[in-house]
Structure formats: structure tokens, C-alpha cells
Amino acid sequence: MSDTPSGVVDLLGLLAYAELSAFLRLAEDAARLAPTLTDRAALSEVAANEYRHFRLVRDRLESLGADSEAAMAPFVAALDGWHEQTRPADWHEALVKAYVGTGIADDFYREMARAADPSVGGLVEEVLADQARAEFVVERVRNAVESDPALGGRLALWGRRLVGEALSQAHRVATSRPELATLVSPEDLAGIGRMFAQLTEEHNNRMAELKL
Amino acid sequence: MSDTPSGVVDLLGLLAYAELSAFLRLAEDAARLAPTLTDRAALSEVAANEYRHFRLVRDRLESLGADSEAAMAPFVAALDGWHEQTRPADWHEALVKAYVGTGIADDFYREMARAADPSVGGLVEEVLADQARAEFVVERVRNAVESDPALGGRLALWGRRLVGEALSQAHRVATSRPELATLVSPEDLAGIGRMFAQLTEEHNNRMAELKL
Numbered sequence: 508m509s510d511t512p513s514g515v516v517d518l519l520g521l522l523a524y525a526e527l528s529a530f531l532r533l534a535e536d537a538a539r540l541a542p543t544l545t546d547r548a549a550l551s552e553v554a555a556n557e558y559r560h561f562r563l564v565r566d567r568l569e570s571l572g573a574d575s576e577a578a579m580a581p582f583v584a585a586l587d588g589w590h591e592q593t594r595p596a597d598w599h600e601a602l603v604k605a606y607v608g609t610g611i612a613d614d615f616y617r618e619m620a621r622a623a624d625p626s627v628g629g630l631v632e633e634v635l636a637d638q639a640r641a642e643f644v645v646e647r648v649r650n651a652v653e654s655d656p657a658l659g660g661r662l663a664l665w666g667r668r669l670v671g672e673a674l675s676q677a678h679r680v681a682t683s684r685p686e687l688a689t690l691v692s693p694e695d696l697a698g699i700g701r702m703f704a705q706l707t708e709e710h711n712n713r714m715a716e717l718k719l
Numbered sequence: 720m721s722d723t724p725s726g727v728v729d730l731l732g733l734l735a736y737a738e739l740s741a742f743l744r745l746a747e748d749a750a751r752l753a754p755t756l757t758d759r760a761a762l763s764e765v766a767a768n769e770y771r772h773f774r775l776v777r778d779r780l781e782s783l784g785a786d787s788e789a790a791m792a793p794f795v796a797a798l799d800g801w802h803e804q805t806r807p808a809d810w811h812e813a814l815v816k817a818y819v820g821t822g823i824a825d826d827f828y829r830e831m832a833r834a835a836d837p838s839v840g841g842l843v844e845e846v847l848a849d850q851a852r853a854e855f856v857v858e859r860v861r862n863a864v865e866s867d868p869a870l871g872g873r874l875a876l877w878g879r880r881l882v883g884e885a886l887s888q889a890h891r892v893a894t895s896r897p898e899l900a901t902l903v904s905p906e907d908l909a910g911i912g913r914m915f916a917q918l919t920e921e922h923n924n925r926m927a928e929l930k931l
Contacts, residue, residue, distance in 0.1 A: 524756070527756070527759065527760060527763065530746065530763060530767070531746050531747075531749060531750040531759075531763065532750075534742065534743050534746035534747065534750075534766070535743075535746065535747060535750065537743060538743040538744075538746075538747065543788060544736070544739070544787075544788045544791050544792065544795070545787070545788045547739065547743075548739060548773070548777065548787075551739065551742060551743065551770055551773070552770075552774075554746070554770070555742070555767050555770040555771070558763055558764075558766070558767040558770075559767070561760070561763070562764075565760065575756075575757070575760075576755060576756045576757050579756050580756065583756070
């Protein structure tokens with residue numbers, strides 16, 4: 508523990524709770540909003556995958572001698588806050604959130620891993636390589652939007668809200684956890700701004716993928 | 720498909736939806752009721768395990784040429800009904816439900832597998848062997864009951880309600896799906912009654928394990 512920088516424990520704690528809360532929220536959306544059992548199973552698959560990632564990250568935390576509960580605790584408010592601000596109102600919003608949300612998270616961790624301790628970078632890559640990122644979503648959303656252009660407009664706004672709330676929570680985290688911010692951007696705070704700009708651009712690419 | 724008895728498809732459809740709905744309800748309980756992040760993760764582990772079983776069973780259904788959605792559909796009302804009648808009011812009720820619920824389900828499938836097609840029996844055994852049946856529950860419930868005897872009384876009643884509602888839904892299923900009932904008890908309907916008596920006895924053993 509003594510030779511693990513506290514920024515690394517923060518990074519893993521953030522990643523762990525992001526996966527655990529994504530698991531639980533996706534399961535909730537699957538139960539609450541899926542129009543068919545097949546859809547429910549498809550979104551449940553995305554959820555179960557998040558749980559697997561959670562376990563990988565938690566095990567890494569514990570192998571570093573960190574208390575996983577303590578490591579996750581500082582990020583509960585930001586991540587729960589994001590989920591509360593972005594509770595899907597219907598199945599299509601749930602699909603877009605699953606796709607965009609797991610996408611933002613992936614980019615976020617990829618950016619952070621670049622700057623972090625090599626062993627953490629390796630873990631993050633392992634989690635990300637395994638990401639079956641809700642690809643089933645793309646076809647369903649495209650088809651729905653094709654036959655209902657008004658839905659497309661609504662989902663495009665929804666996508667902007669998802670990323671806006673995510674960046675707002677990310678700023679909150681960067682401010683309250685200076686060790687984590689330093690790990691991500693050792694040179695200066697402007698590096699954080701550049702990272703967020705990059706995340707937004709990747710988000711826009713995903714929205715284009717969905718034809719939104 | 721043509722050489723798969725319809726009772727077997729029923730059995731797998733019931734098992735599949737039982738696992739899928741257990742996954743989603745356990746995730747909901749973990750999100751809603753867990754007092755700590757460690758507890759939330761522990762119940763999430765049980766949930767994720769149920770999802771893995773769901774996938775095994777669904778894949779078997781599909782390899783038999785059955786439509787998994789159609790196979791599950793007849794059992795949605797009974798299983799959702801059970802979950803709605805047994806929504807835990809607090810964390811200890813959630814723990815007992817996880818333990819007792821997965822236990823009843825295991826016994827139920829074990830009994831049924833005995834009578835069913837050998838290939839299905841094999842699958843059911845595979846699912847059951849893999850069951851990490853919420854063993855973490857035992858210690859937590861015992862400790863809680865030891866320091867609060869009134870809680871013990873309340874949870875004992877809760878356990879009776881869980882099994883009572885399960886048997887009531889099982890009767891409903893046995894009545895509405897005669898092929899399934901025949902598969903389970905080819906000789907006569909009294910076999911169903913004996914099976915339910917056996918399930919109740921095993922439930923009582925589990926309650927004793929919890930000191931309830």
C-alpha cells in the first residue's frame with residue numbers, strides 16, 4: 508500500500524464504483540423498460556458484463572492492499588448523481604444511455620490509464636478489451652429513428668444531456684480529488700480541459716454512429 | 720425441435736425466466752437496500768451468478784431450436800407474481816430472500832431434473848453445481864438475529880411467507896402447464912404434492928441453517 512500512489516487507488520476506486528453502479532442501473536433499466544424478454548436479456552447482458560469488470564477492478568484494489576469500500580466511497584455521490592440526473596424515461600433512452608454511458612466511461616478510463624501507473628494501465632486495457640459495448644444498441648436505435656424522425660431529435664438532445672451531466676460530475680471529481688487530477692494531467696489543469704474536449708469529441712462520434 | 724418434448728421446453732423456459740428475473744430482482748435489492756458498498760457488491764455477485772445461469776439455459780433452449788422468448792413467456796406472470804408478493808422491506812429480508820429463494824429454486828429444479836430428459840438433467844446439474852448460493856448470507860443473518868431476537872421472529876415469518884408464495888405460484892404453474900406437470904410426475908398428480916412436501920422440508924432445513 509505504502510508504495511501505491513493515492514491517485515492510483517482513487518483511479519481504481521472510481522473505476523470500481525462506476526462499474527458497480529452501471530451494473531445496478533442497467534439491471535434496473537432492463538427490468539423497468541425493456542419491451543420484450545429478448546430486449547430485457549440483451550440489456551441484462553451489458554449489465555452482467557459491467558459486474559465482471561467491477562470484480563476485476565476490486566480484486567486489483569485488494570491485491571494492492573487497499574480497502575475497496577474506502578476507495579470507492581469518495582466517488583459514490585458523483586456517480587449516483589449522474590445516474591439520478593440521467594434516469595431514462597423509456598426504452599430508447601435506456602439504449603442510448605447504455606451505449607453512450609459505457610462509451611464515455613471507456614474513453615475516460617482510457618485517457619486516465621495513459622497517464623497512470625503501468626500496472627493500472629494494463630488492468631484498464633484488460634477491462635476495456637473485454638467491453639462488448641452494447642453493440643446491439645446501434646441497430647435498434649438506428650431502426651427506431653429511421654421510422655420516427657421526431658424520436659431522433661429527442662434522443663439527440665438526450666445524448667447531449669448524458670455527456671453534459673457526465674462532464675459536470677467529472678469536473679466535480681477532478682476538483683475534489685487533486686491527486687487523481689494530478690495523475691491524469693501531471694503538467695497542469697489545462698490538461699484536464701483538453702481531456703474533456705477529447706471525451707466530448709469521441710462522444711460526438713458515437714452519436715453519429717447511432718445516426719443521432 | 721420436433722423430437723423435444725414440449726414439457727422439456729417448458730422446463731427450460733421456466734428455469735430461464737426464473738434466473739433472469741432473480742438476476743434483476745437481486746440487483747434491485749442490492750441497489751435499494753444494501754447498507755454498505757461491500758454488502759452491495761456481495762449481493763450483486765449473487766445476482767451476476769444468476770445471469771450466468773440464465774445464459775446457460777437460454778443457450779440450451781436455442782440449441783434445441785426453441786424460441787427462448789416464447790418458452791419463457793408462460794412463466795412470466797407466476798415468477799413476477801412471486802417477486803411482487805415478496806418484495807423485501809429491508810436488508811435482512813433481502814438477505815433471507817436471496818438465500819431461501821435461490822435454495823427453493825435449486826431444489827425445485829433438482830426435483831424436476833430427476834424426472835426429465837437426461838440432457839436437460841445434465842444442464843440443470845451444471846447450473847446447480849455452480850451455485851454459490853449466497854453463503855455469505857448465513858453468517859450475516861445469524862449475527863444479526865443473535866443480537867436482536869425480535870428480528871429473528873420477524874425473519875422466521877418472512878421465510879414462511881417466501882415459501883408459501885412460492886408453492887402457491889408453483890401450483891399455478893403445475894395446473895396451467897400439464898405437460899410440465901407430467902414430465903415432473905409421470906405417474907399421477909399426487910407426485911406433485913409429494914414433491915412440494917419435499918421442497919418444504921428442504922426449506923425448513925435452510926431456515927434452521929439461518930437459525931430461524
